[in-house]
Amino acid sequence: MRLSEWASVLRLELPADDETRTYYTCRLAEACAKGGRGRRFWMPRSVLVDVLAYEDGERAAAVRRAQRARRYEQLPGLFLVERRTRNRRLEMRDTGGRRMTASMDSLDPGARERLFRQTAAGLEPLAVWLNEDGLPRAAHGWQHTFDTGNERVARAGLTSFEANAHMMRHSFALRWYSVGRLLYERQVAHLNAEEVRDFRAQFGDTWYLVKTLLGHADVTTTMDTYLEPFRDLDVSLLIQHAHGFALSALMASMFATHPQVLSDPLAGELS
Structure with missing residues (x-):
């Protein structure tokens, strides 16, 4: 929301x-x-x-x-x-x-x-x-809450790590696209190309799932603004990496270096 x-x-x-x-x-x-x-x-x-x-x-x-x-x-x-x-x-x-x-x-x-x-x-x-x-x-009072949190993080020495409320929606979109895509691939794994097209025409695809969850009027907003990191991601590679991985580990490995995805700044130090 x-x-x-x-x-x-x-x-x-x-x-x-x-x-x-x-x-x-x-x-x-x-x-x-x-x-x-x-x-x-x-x-x-x-x-x-x-x-x-x-x-x-x-x-x-x-x-x-x-x-x-x-x-x-x-x-x-x-x-x-x-x-x-x-x-x-x-x-x-x-x-x-x-x-x-x-x-x-x-x-x-x-x-x-x-x-x-x-x-x-x-x-x-x-x-x-x-x-x-x-x-x-x-x-608008919640913006001050994030500002206070960012100041506290900066005082801890993590000056390149900031968050705001809108980033929560982006994180939500990425997570649910991952979930939806994995489930979608399992649903259509036994179908041929024509049957997959029929399935998509009847039920929509993962983009429409995330569009519904975010409350967008146009799926183009979902695709171009919220899920840009996925647009050039090969789905087969996503499925391959997903095998045997928890979702959080999957997303951390796939988007660790993406310029639009904010990763845990302490992950390297704690590993």
């Missing part, structure tokens, strides 16, 4: 944890998606567990501090959400008591920052991500 998209998610949009699940199918609201194209996205359980741990720890502490300071009562234009219906509509009221309903798909990130619920301890934001003062965290 894009930084602005993940930053806009509400607590009531998170699935309930289920130890038997590996992934959860979630929904990104239209008003929060680039180009207004709401879509499904898939959340690993490991991510959900981390988010729930954040809710019970750092987030809960920030909310308690804000409640003690009565910080939420001072905010203008709040909406108190009372109920979520099955068709993704919220029943709420403003601070004057006026009741209204709104589709979750129509609430953009700015509107979501004003959504609260009433608890026994006081008001609480519905936004998942909060600043230390308990207020909803704007998407």
